[in-house]
Amino acid sequence: MALAACSKPADRMEIKQLRTIDAAFRQVPEAMSSSERFGFSTSSPASPRRQSKSVSLSWKVPEGWEPLPTGGMRAASFRIGTGAECVVSLLPGTGGGLEANINRWRHQMGLEPLSSEAIAALPKIHVLGVASPYVEMSGTFTGMSGTPQPDWALLGTICLLPESSIFVKLTGPADEVLSQREAFQTFCQSLQQ
């Protein structure tokens, strides 16, 4: 048994579990793109299994925030000024966890990760009645485009609900972002279910 446990895992295996299921138990939607499956757009309906625990949100838009198209995981998106953007994302569960996501944001800004204690000590704002950590970061932002953006800033908060999480993130040139600090917090506190 000990030898088996130490042996190299197989790189070719036969599927041993076969289940015969009545077709009525499998409601399969039409083919969805990855963007639709991962909630970045919503041209196809979600399966009842995942849709059932969704949260619908409403909010008060601050002055000067221009709504952008949204869909799926993006519950709201706004253009602010010339280059800043605020995105409200909804994810099931904890969306990977508070600490992991805050440190992912810090990584995007080229900053060192925070310890659990430092994250627990972050200032809080109330979002949907939940005391949620609020972060401000400045540095060189590297997003999904892979292009470093020096002198950028990030404002963000993560609200953990019983079955889902709300991520609000404002990124852009530091001067534009930091001037929106108050509007950002007011916007987060205006979110309602």
Next chain:
Amino acid sequence: MKKVLQAVFQVLASSALACVLLILLMAVTFVGTLEQVDLGIYEVKRRYFESLITVHWFFNKVPVPLPGVYLLTFLAGVNLVCGGLVRIKKGISQWGVVVAHAAVVILLVGGWVKHEYGEEGYMTLHEAEVSNEFETPLDWEIAIWKKDAAPITEYVIPHRDFAHASQDHPVTFQHPDLPLDIQVTAFFPNCLPQPAGAQTDVPSADGFILQPISEKTKLEEQIPGAVVQLQPKNATAVNVGLLWGAQRGPWVVRSNDETWVVDFRRQRRLLPFAIRLDKFTRELHPRTNLPRAFSSDITRIENGEEFPAKISMNEPLRHKGYTLYQASWGPQNAPEGTRLFSTLAVSYDPAERLPLYSCVVLTAGLVFHFGWMLYRRLRRIAEENAS
């Protein structure tokens, strides 16, 4: 040699060992319960309660090896058998004690059977929905089946078979009846899908990548993902797709003029019967959205026959070793008229009756023991009075 074995037996049967084991059990349970705050219930169960040995970091600085509860309860069982059943003096005055010890051994065996062969999970149903499956809370599976087939044959790959897959060590799965091979080229225990952007050093599909997230997240909160390739056995075209634990629907893909469905979901287990949710009822406290009570009127369907039942918070349904409890419901804060769903916790314990039998045997043993003690006492008093 015989002397050594006798010495070992004396230690295993000693009441001193019993005391040490009980103190260690208390200590490990205490630190494990505290760790639950940071690690979550499933990681704590794995580290402290289902292990032979564990290392606890006191004040996050001092590592102290501790025996796991699995090892401690095994030793407690051995101690009980050696001391309470084998070494104990046999006679009518000890008979009740022996029976009581045997009852505790039965209880330990019941716990072991549940740990080794039991299953736990959840079943979520909307009204009028029927299901004979429940989902386990931690493990995942990849299932593939041909769309529009009836009945459907699902080819299921369990979590343990692809959990080690990586770009350097992809794992290919095949079946003689399946016209394509499935290769898992990467698995991420906790990740988020992101637009691929300019990143070229990670596998992408359909313009997306899976971004790994620190595994410090509690086990039950992690959302894994996998990169898979479908390779038809008689063609060279390969389809690459990303699977994610919170995806809104399965990956539906055309391969060799056939449509296949590849789902990534929590591992499912089949019940030997089906459950239909007929009606979900929630009672709210007056003028609030706070639930006072909630229950599910269900029908158990087995061999074509229907058996109506009601599951409420303290009244589970028990059948064939399975227990279905009312666990939760949703969507929370839904206004009147919203279609609600009910979530039932499913627990399977092949030794479900053993705790009951243990209690009966324990009661019989203690009643006999104390009855015998009372009888001896009364007889002695009567003899003293007579003399």
